[in-house]
Amino acid sequence: MKQKVDLSKKEEILDFFKKRMLTTKEAAFYLGLSIITVRRKAGNGEIPSYRPNGKNLYFEISELDEYILSKHRSSVEKSQKVAANLNFKISKKWKI
Secondary structure, X not given: OOOOOOHHHHHHHHHHHHOOEEEHHHHHHHHOOOHHHHHHXXXXXXXXXXXXXXXXXXXXXXXXXXXXXXXXXXXXXXXXXXXXXXXXXXXXHHOO
């Protein structure tokens, strides 16, 4: 079942992605995380953030993109090769 998005919502979404800086709520939506998680990660320094007025947190989209790309996971094939290589090293060391 398809739902149509009205024109005002589409414009709102386009404006959202044209912005350079996002609020905490917008950054949470962009990253697919909860607001609390975004605040915690910003506090820990995992996600770069700015507090220009000393009160509200803001996030630059390009830095959020870098954060997303830094969370790269290996493919199954690559993981299997690494595991096979480790098994070979262990068996060689222990002469199995």
